[in-house]
Amino acid sequence: MKITLKAKPPFSFESTVRSHGWVQLAPFKYDKERGELEYVLRLKSGKLLHLFVRGTDGGISAEVQAQIGNEEKEELKSSLRWMFALDLDLRPFYARARKEPKLAQVEEKAYGRILRSATLFEDIVKTILTTNTVWRSTVRMNRLLVEQYGEPLPDDSHRLAFPTPERLVEVGPEVLRSSTGMGYRAPYVWELALKVASGDLDLEGLKSSSLPTPELRKELMRIKGVGSYAAGNLLMLLGRYDFIPVDSWALKLVSHEWHSGKPVKPRDVEAAFAGWGEFKGLAYWFWEWSYKGN
């Protein structure tokens, strides 16, 4: 079965898929040559869908290798709209970006959408796995997590969904730690899974929260393992751009861009983009930095 969905223009499938490293984290799998993104989606019923998503003229098409009913089809569409931020209206950001040479490409390349996982639980776990480590380790920890605790597709045991909170609760923090190499992050992930599985924490509700961004940030930072960087990253994924996910790389970028390579503090990064208001995070994310690396 094939589903086609339109996005608010302008839209670029490739710009969205390659907006950040999420595409390298299972269950995402991107075939650059074919321009096709694979993902294993778990529906509320527990049914697993193997998705093959491609870009179309102004949107996406998703091939699904399963027979599903109308209700499931609507749930699938809703998940796809969320994951690719198809309903996001970036015109106000582009209007501002036109006046900034360092953001000259954003409208032409339809930058601004940031690939999301199907659930906020999955995105928070992945974000915790990005903290205090190098990207290679993040990919490894996430792979081990999915390989060991994700549910496999009935017809392909090599393709697995992201583990459910319930499954991770069963595993327990000690085994989680020893089997995935996530170290001291294991109790954070386990505690989050426990809160979600028990119903104490409604993460999916936060996707459409009407809370002001600073309040939403506080909510996210109540989660153990989510500090200011992780909260900034998650806010970006939630479509809130008033904070910058300041990590060591951000400090380097801003240091070389405006402070001649001298050390800067997180507040200097925020200050550099203060004039961008609600688009602060987007301006930071898609800025054409002078500094390219060590």
Added chain:
DNA sequence: GGTAGACCTGGACGC
């Protein structure tokens, strides 16, 4: 509110 030290892992490096 700001700061120091601990947390954990993998990789680089020296021996």
Added chain:
DNA sequence: GCGTCCAGGTCTACC
């Protein structure tokens, strides 16, 4: 092969 050091955010205790 082994030991040491370092990078990467967050938490906790303390001032």
